[in-house]
Amino acid sequence: MDDDPVVQGILKAISQKRLKPGTKLGEDALAQVFETTRIHIRQVLAHLVSRHIVTHFPNRGAFIYRPTVQEARDIFAARRVLETTTVATVIDKLDADMRRKLKQHISRETGHDRNDRWASLALTADFHILIAELAGNSVLLDFAKELMLRTSLAIATFEVPGSPDCSPDAHPVITDMILAGDKAGALAAMNRHLDEIEHRLHLGATAPDPDDIVAIFQDIGIAPARRGVA
Numbered sequence: 001m002d003d004d005p006v007v008q009g010i011l012k013a014i015s016q017k018r019l020k021p022g023t024k025l026g027e028d029a030l031a032q033v034f035e036t037t038r039i040h041i042r043q044v045l046a047h048l049v050s051r052h053i054v055t056h057f058p059n060r061g062a063f064i065y066r067p068t069v070q071e072a073r074d075i076f077a078a079r080r081v082l083e084t085t086t087v088a089t090v091i092d093k094l095d096a097d098m099r100r101k102l103k104q105h106i107s108r109e110t111g112h113d114r115n116d117r118w119a120s121l122a123l124t125a126d127f128h129i130l131i132a133e134l135a136g137n138s139v140l141l142d143f144a145k146e147l148m149l150r151t152s153l154a155i156a157t158f159e160v161p162g163s164p165d166c167s168p169d170a171h172p173v174i175t176d177m178i179l180a181g182d183k184a185g186a187l188a189a190m191n192r193h194l195d196e197i198e199h200r201l202h203l204g205a206t207a208p209d210p211d212d213i214v215a216i217f218q219d220i221g222i223a224p225a226r227r228g229v230a
């Protein structure tokens with residue numbers, strides 16, 4: 001199902017942060033955009049619910065998932081475990097082809113126009129996925145892809161507006177240490193990098209759900225408090 005063009009389209013829009021957490025995914029609108037049936041869209045949404053990318057509320061429909069503070073912290077904790085493993089594996093297996101791919105990626109990252117925010121975001125996520133790919137474990141690669149997407153959702157939910165996903169100078173430093181075979185240095189640099197991304201998020205407070213109109217009116221004192229009406 002991950003190869004489905006609608007799934008691919010939605011995942012791409014999330015990774016580029018065009019589809020924000022809390023956005024409603026209307027079946028009719030999606031069917032129209034992707035020129036397909038509502039049945040197909042429903043299958044896609046059910047799949048994305050199982051991947052923690054979409055939430056479904058009865059009678060309200062499907063929305064891009066908004067991670068909680070605890071989930072955002074869990075995502076980074078999981079990335080530390082996974083990415084220290086993939087970095088260490090890449091250093092152990094490093095050959096000429098892997099060196100070439102790493103260098104190629106870094107020159108793409110440093111060479112492209114940083115004002116193109118969408119291209120920047122996709123490229124910086126690609127660095128982390130490339131390392132998982134080079135580590136050569138297809139299961140870890142799947143986890144890495146899922147964690148990068150969930151990171152995008154966490155950043156989109158809790159970020160200070162305008163901050164990038166990855167600090168631009170972190171990847172070349174990590175890469176240099178990998179290429180030098182400096183395992184301790186590379187692992188420390190990767191952990192520092194993930195710490196920095198996590199610390200840029202405002203995990204102190206949760207924003208109210210922007211799609212809950214009742215909550216918005218309650219906040220400004222117009223609607224009465226909600227009762228447990230059946």
Ligand SMILES: [Zn+2]
Nearest residue numbers: 124127166193
């Ligand atoms: Zn990064």
